[in-house]
Amino acid sequence: MWQAASSYGIARARNAKWCLPEGRISEAVHFKVPAPLCPTDVTFADETEGRHNVRFVPSLMDGSGKGHTRVLSYLQSLKYFEPYGIPFVLKDDEWAQKWIAGHGVNVAIHVRAPEYGARAPASYFVRAIQLLRDLTRGEPLAFVVTTDDRAWVEQQPVFNGMLVASGHTPGQDMAINANCRHLIMSLGTFGLWAGYLRKNTDGFVIYWIVSFHLSDPNFDPEGTWPAAWKPIAENADTPPQADNCMELTYTRHMLRVLEGCGEICDTTLQGTPSLFFNFIPKRFDCAALCLNAAIDAPALEPSPPATIPDVMLPMFTFGGQIPVGATHMDSQYLGANAAQPVWSREMIDGMITKARNRELEGNYGVYETNWLIEGLSQLNLSGADALVIGSENPWVEACVLQAGAAHVTTIEYGKIVSEHPQVSAMTPDEVRARFSELAGRFDAVVSFSSLEHSGLGRYGDALNPWGDKQAVARAWCLAKPGAGFVVAVMSGGDFLEFNAHRVYGPLQYPHLFANLEQVWRAGGGSQVVHVLRKPLA
Numbered sequence: 267m268w269q270a271a272s273s274y275g276i277a278r279a280r281n282a283k284w285c286l287p288e289g290r291i292s293e294a295v296h297f298k299v300p301a302p303l304c305p306t307d308v309t310f311a312d313e314t315e316g317r318h319n320v321r322f323v324p325s326l327m328d329g330s331g332k333g334h335t336r337v338l339s340y341l342q343s344l345k346y347f348e349p350y351g352i353p354f355v356l357k358d359d360e361w362a363q364k365w366i367a368g369h370g371v372n373v374a375i376h377v378r379a380p381e382y383g384a385r386a387p388a389s390y391f392v393r394a395i396q397l398l399r400d401l402t403r404g405e406p407l408a409f410v411v412t413t414d415d416r417a418w419v420e421q422q423p424v425f426n427g428m429l430v431a432s433g434h435t436p437g438q439d440m441a442i443n444a445n446c447r448h449l450i451m452s453l454g455t456f457g458l459w460a461g462y463l464r465k466n467t468d469g470f471v472i473y474w475i476v477s478f479h480l481s482d483p484n485f486d487p488e489g490t491w492p493a494a495w496k497p498i499a500e501n502a503d504t505p506p507q508a509d510n511c512m513e514l515t516y517t518r519h520m521l522r523v524l525e526g527c528g529e530i531c532d533t534t535l536q537g538t539p540s541l542f543f544n545f546i547p548k549r550f551d552c553a554a555l556c557l558n559a560a561i562d563a564p565a566l567e568p569s570p571p572a573t574i575p576d577v578m579l580p581m582f583t584f585g586g587q588i589p590v591g592a593t594h595m596d597s598q599y600l601g602a603n604a605a606q607p608v609w610s611r612e613m614i615d616g617m618i619t620k621a622r623n624r625e626l627e628g629n630y631g632v633y634e635t636n637w638l639i640e641g642l643s644q645l646n647l648s649g650a651d652a653l654v655i656g657s658e659n660p661w662v663e664a665c666v667l668q669a670g671a672a673h674v675t676t677i678e679y680g681k682i683v684s685e686h687p688q689v690s691a692m693t694p695d696e697v698r699a700r701f702s703e704l705a706g707r708f709d710a711v712v713s714f715s716s717l718e719h720s721g722l723g724r725y726g727d728a729l730n731p732w733g734d735k736q737a738v739a740r741a742w743c744l745a746k747p748g749a750g751f752v753v754a755v756m757s758g759g760d761f762l763e764f765n766a767h768r769v770y771g772p773l774q775y776p777h778l779f780a781n782l783e784q785v786w787r788a789g790g791g792s793q794v795v796h797v798l799r800k801p802l803a
Contacts, residue, residue, distance in 0.1 A: 267354075268340055268341060268342050268455065269286075270286060270297075270301070270354065271346065271353065272342075272346040272347055273286070274299075274353040275327075275346040275347030276326055276337065278350040279327040279350075280327065280328070280335075284299075284353075285301070285302045285303060286303060286304060287304050295354035295355065295356055296354060296356075296357050297353055298354060298355060299353045301353065301354075322346065322486055323341075326341070326346070327346070342455070342489075343486060343490070344462070344488075344489050344490065344492065345486075352462060355463065356437065356440060356441045356444055356463055357441075358437050358440075359444070359465070362438065362442045362444070362445040363465075365438075366410075366442065369410065370408055371408045371410040371429060372408055372446055372447040373398065373407050373409045373410070373448045373449075374411075374412060374442055374446035374448070374449050374450070374460070375394075375425075375428070375449075376411075376412050376443050376450070376452055376460060377413040377419050377425075378413070378414060378452050378453040378454050378457065379413075379418070380415075385418075385452070385453065386453055388424050390474050391422070391424045391425070392424050393498050394450045394472045395424070395450070397496060398448055398450065401470050402470070409428040409429065410431055411430045412431045412442055412443055413430065416432070440459065440463075443457065443461075444459075444463045444465065448466075448470045448471070448472075449461055449470075449472070450471075450472045451473050452474050453474065457473070458490070461473070470496060471495040471496065472495070472496045472497075472498060473491055473495055473496070473497055474498060475491075486585065487581075488534050497524065512566075512567075512575070516566065516577055516729065517577050519560065519563065519728055519729075520581070520730075522563075523558065523560045523563075523728075523730050523732065523736070524732075525560070526553075526556075526558050527550060528548065528549050528551060529549050529550055531731075531732045531735070531736075532548070533584045535777075540783075540784050541784040541785075541787070543775040543776050544772075544776040545776065545784065546781075547780070547781055550739060552742075553705075555739060556697070556698065556743050556744075557698055557701055559698060561694075561730060561733070561736055561740075562698070562727070563728040565726050565727065565728055566728050566729070569596055570594070570722075570765050571729065571765070572592070572594050572765075574590065574764055578729060578731055581731035581732070582731045582762060584773060589760075589761055589762070590761075590762045590764055591762070592763070592764060593764070593766040594764075594766075595765060597724055597726075607680065607681060607683060608683050608685065609659070609682060609683070609685060609689060610686075611685050611686045611687070613660065614663065614667070614686040614688075617660060618664045618667050620664075621639060621661075621664050624636050626664065626665070627661075628714075629658070629661060629714075629715070630792075630793065633791070634754075634791050637754070637791040637794075637795050638662070638665055638712075638714055638752070638754060639665050639668070639669070641788060641795035642665060642666060644752075644797045646670075647666065647669045647709070647710055649670065649672045650670065650672060650709035650710050651673050651708055651709050651710075652666050652673070652674045652675070652708060652709060652711070652712060653675050653676075653710070653712070653741060654676040654711075655677055655712070655717065655737060656677070656679075656715075656716025656717070656719075656720075657678055658678075662712060662714050663689050665712075666710070667688055667689075671709075673688050673689070674688060674690075675691070676689065676690070676692070677691075677692055677693070678693065679694070679725050679726065679727065681693060697744075706746055706747075707744060709746055709749055709750070710745075710749055710751070710752065711741045711750075711751045711752070712753070713741075713752075713754070713755075714753075714795075715754060717734045717738065718734060718767040718768040720734040720736075720737045721733020721734060721736075722764060722768075723765050724766060734755075734778055735778055738753075738779065738780070739781070742781055742782070746800070747800060747801065748801075750797060750800075751798040752796075752797050753779075753796050754791070754794060754795040754796070755793060755794075756769045756770065756792065757769065757771070757792070757794035759771045760772070779796070779798055781800070782798035782799065782800060783798060783799045783800075783801055784798055785798055
């Protein structure tokens with residue numbers, strides 16, 4: 267199916283004739299467009315030979331100056347054929363629709379026998395079923411299980427009482443999966459194609475995010491899983507192998523940090539134009555995101571990695587769209603004391619006085635500090651309960667207090683003792699423990715040159731491609747409706763200077779500030795101050 271669909275898309279893109287090699291036409295499908303056999307007297311340039319991968323190769327879509335091309339490989343990416351449609355349908359669609367109606371089912375669960383030494387664990391199916399119940403909000407659900415491992419299915423309590431399909435051809439099972447209203451898939455391309463060929467596009471598809479070679483550097487999530495599908499991260503029932511133990515460690519960590527992230531971690535969304543960059547509304551679960559300890563996990567290695575692990579590179583770079591430079595830094599203190607662990611009242615009051623006189627150096631000089639003060643002046647902070655994200659010393663807190671805030675709470679990796687009655691500090695662990703109390707509490711959120719470091723490992727945190735975006739989303743959850751956000755990060759063309767910092771441009775800004783309305787932007791400063799607002803509803 268991959269070969270037929272991908273070769274069709276390549277032919278359409280090149281405005282070329284399409285044909286299939288003899289013996290490569292699946293017996294499970296009907297072609298909607300003519301699929302002639304390739305002539306035997308034509309010389310082909312075997313351009314796709316050896317490309318058994320899941321990474322889209324754009325050059326294959328360009329036929330300029332090229333002769334006949336034969337697709338002999340496994341081009342597994344939606345991007346080859348999605349613009350042109352799938353050229354075939356399942357032969358058993360009509361049969362499956364009658365079978366489904368006759369058995370009164372509306373949810374297909376595909377359970378595949380172990381592949382590449384792994385299987386989707388029973389716990390994944392438990393969570394997938396619960397997610398589907400949450401998504402369908404009371405819709406009656408009746409399940410059918412299709413599987414090539416019936417013995418394992420019958421041993422799992424999660425499937426008790428469900429209909430297990432039997433006596434069917436693989437094509438009939440695929441058609442059942444494709445024609446049920448909802449689909450829960452597990453492992454392999456059988457489930458993927460059932461999802462791609464679905465007739466009920468208003469239903470839900472749930473997939474096991476570890477189910478396809480996430481440790482393969484060629485893997486492209488955007489070319490495998492449509493954005494509308496719902497992921498669940500769950501460890502495989504297989505131990506890591508010695509030869510790729512660290513890669514699997516990072517893979518499994520990445521899956522854990524995705525839990526609760528929802529669309530915050532979807533960097534394919536485009537949004538709509540707004541004042542300075544696109545506005546992107548994103549759905550996610552505040553409690554699940556804020557309570558996910560994996561997001562705040564310490565480093566997985568003794569020293570910060572000098573390079574991005576292959577499995578994480580596409581996520582850090584938005585699928586290769588963000589250039590990467592190298593500046594390696596090791597400033598680890600996550601879980602230990604902060605760089606300046608005691609903030610005295612005298613120190614903070616002195617900074618407040620300098621901020622009022624526009625003389626506070628801060629960490630980046632008077633010029634940058636005064637742009638932050640100007641941004642704070644765009645909001646009415648009189649009596650506000652404010653939140654500061656990331657602070658090695660309390661110069662940002664002093665600026666917020668001089669703007670009229672009644673109290674400032676700082677979240678920082680390292681432990682801080684504040685001796686000022688208007689300033690308190692918390693670690694991420696403490697925020698999670700008090701989440702129900704803190705949710706929706708703060709009138710304002712402020713951050714200066716902190717978010718661009720999140721998830722890069724520089725400060726002893728575990729690598730996390732979405733760390734900066736998750737930090738803003740968590741702050742959104744802790745803020746009141748209508749709360750103001752004053753945030754400065756390194757600004758310019760989109761760039762990742764690993765592991766020192768990110769630089770934000772038109773690609774990254776919309777995702778960093780998802781769900782926030784744009785209000786004001788500073789006219790200067792290397793770390794450009796933005797003022798944003800959480801919508802009232």
